[in-house]
Amino acid sequence: MRSQSAFVRGIQQLLGREHADPRVAQYLFLIPVLVDLAYVRLHGSSALGDRYLGGLCVAAVATVLAVLIGRGLFAERASVLVPLLDIAALGVLRLDPESAATALLVFPAIWMGLQFGRRGMGLVAIASALAMILPTALREESDMLRAMTVQQVVVALLCALVVTVTAEMWQSKVTEAADAQRMLERAVADSADQRRFNEAILNSVDVGLVALDARGAVHSVNPRHQRFLETSGAADGQLDQLGRTFGPDGFNALAAEELPTWRATHGETLRDYVIWVGASAADRRAFAVSVSPFFTQNGTFDGAVLAYHEITELMTAARLKDEFVATVSHELRTPLTSIVGYVDVLLEDIDGIPVEARPFLETVQRNARRLHRLVDDLLSDALKLGKAELHLGRISLAAVVRASAVEAEKTAHAAGLGFEVEIGRAILEVQGDAERLAQVIDNVFNNAVKFTPPGGTVSGFVKRDGRVAVIRISDTGRGIPPEELEDVFMKFFRSPGVQLDAIPGTGLGLAISKTIIEAHGGTISVDSTVGLGTTLEIRLPLAGPRVARSS
Structure with a gap:
């Protein structure tokens, strides 16, 4: 059994052009040689000729080698000498x-071709010419025998x-198949490595992840989401369930079409959608x-x-902050109300107030x-909801800007800044x-x-x-980095550079300004270059x- 497997392996090596065991090919060659020997022995004379015995000796030497x-x-x-000796x-x-024996040349010729390729074929051609054709040409043989040889x-x-x-x-x-097999094995190994890597990420992130299939059913969840489900008492892999899911305020229950899972199955994309469960x-x-939904090629x-x-x-922290701001604002509003009231009373006594006062x-x-209105903004739910209460009337925008510019000019000069505002005589009235x-x-x-900084300039006009009034105010200050421009209108946003330089502020000014301007149907934008x-x-x-009124 072992010899049979070695024989098969030798054939495979020969076909695969590996370093094959020459014994296998030599044994195959000896089979037709023995058949030829039997034929010669049966049809020839009783004793083999010296030349034939010499040929058998050469074959025996090849076999021993x-x-x-x-x-x-x-x-x-x-190994190349073995088939050459056979020839x-x-x-x-x-x-x-x-x-x-001439017909048997095909055996060592095929052996040389399989084992040594075209180089072997060249050696076979040379050896055949020397061993077969040349002796035929030198010996006295019939033309028919020479042609047959x-x-x-x-x-x-x-x-x-x-x-x-x-x-x-x-x-x-075979080489291409082996290369393809290696590439496939490498791809499978890479895929397995990537899968283990992805699983490690999914298992370690502090975010619950849920994958839904095309029918909207839960396909898989990561361990973090599984813990969310266990602690929340939810079932079916869905954290947001009807009757147990509420809006950002934590009290108003969400309808079925407002649930994140429902919106996901209907192809909606959401970012930081706040719910309470x-x-x-x-x-x-x-x-x-x-x-993040995904779709097939046809949508x-x-x-x-x-x-x-x-x-x-x-x-919870945000709610505590709002309660703190409301408390502080309420405490500030009481003395401010008194200040505004007493100043109003003083200004009503025109004759009793010195002109310069x-x-x-x-x-x-x-x-x-x-300041009273700012405190009201901090205190009221209107500011939290991004709304501003307005008392609308037909006003001169130029007069509003001019009054503010008077106070701003004093502050600018005190800070060592140039100040210039161009208002013009045009009547610009807004509602x-x-x-x-x-x-x-x-x-x-x-x-x-x-x-x-001191020495700079503040200007405006x-x-x-067309049908729009434009107010533009510029400065030659520090500027705003491009990556922060989108955040300047967010509540409580303060640039890291401003905080580092300890410049006072709450981060509410531009957020409130944007709310007020948009409530008037207008827009506010900023353009800045650092330095x-x-x-x-x-x-x-x-x-x-x-419109003129008729009398």
Whole structure:
């Protein structure tokens, strides 16, 4: 059994052009040689001729060499000598008139072609010419015998050539298949590594992840989300369930079409969608949900991934902050109300107030009222909801800007800044709240002065642009980095550089200004270059033409 497997392995090595054991090919060659020997013995004379015996001796030497190489007693590179000796043996054997040894040339020729390729074919051609054709030409043989010898040699070489080319093609395909197999194995290994890597990430992130299939059913969840489900008492892998899911306030239950899972299955994309989950108000937990659906090539929903980030502590902290701000604001509003009331009383007594004191009292009155409104903003739910209460009327925008510019100019000069505002004589009337708009202009001027170093300049103008009034205020201050421009209108945002330089502020001014301007139907934008300064532009729709009243 062991010898049979070794024989099969030798055949495979021979076909695969590996360093094959020459014993296998030599044993195959000996089979037709023995058949030829039997034929000669039966049809020839009783004793074998010397030439035939010499050929058998050469074949025996080739066989011994093959055995020695196969057992490792001789160098493998000597394997090429075995088929060459076989060809020499056939050249001697064919000298016997009864021998058909020439026909056996195909065996060592194919061996050489398979084992050594085209180089082997060249050696076979040379050896065949020396062992077969040359002796035929030198000996006195019939033309028919010579032609038959040449024909048999050519046929053997052609057979060997066909086998060699076929073997080369087969070997090329085997190599390609082996390369493809290695690439496939490497791809499978890489895929397995990537899968383990992804699983490690999914298992370690502090976010609950849910994968939905094309039917909207839960396909898989990560361990973090599984813990969310266990602690929340949810089922079916869905954290947001009807009757147990509430809006950002934590009290108003969400309808079915407002649930993140429902919106995900309908192809919606969500970012930080805040929900509260839990049947009991005391046990509810807040989550910021993000949804990323994916689709087939024809646009059909194919599934979605939902990420649940627990923000219960953050929401609780925000609620405590709002309560603190409300408490502080309430305590500030009481004395401010008294200040505004007493200043109003003083200004009503026109005759009893010195002329030089009246502008100072008006300044106190105006700023106290604006501070009172700011405290109201902090205290009221309107600011939290991004709304601003307005008392609209037809007002002169130029007058509002001019009044704010008077105060801003004093502050700018005190800070060592140049100040220039061009208002013009154009009548620019808007439908607006004068105090609210003054609050915005004061805030913009205050920022321009605050962030401009001594020696700089604050400038501005008010003009008409079609049916829109444009207010543009510029400074030559520090400027705002490009990555922070989108955040300047967010509540409580303060640039890291501003905090580092300990420049005072709450981060509310521009957020409130944006709310007020948008409540007037206008827009506010900022353009800035670091080191060169900042320009803030306000655009407000102008009021319609006045209509004369009939008497």
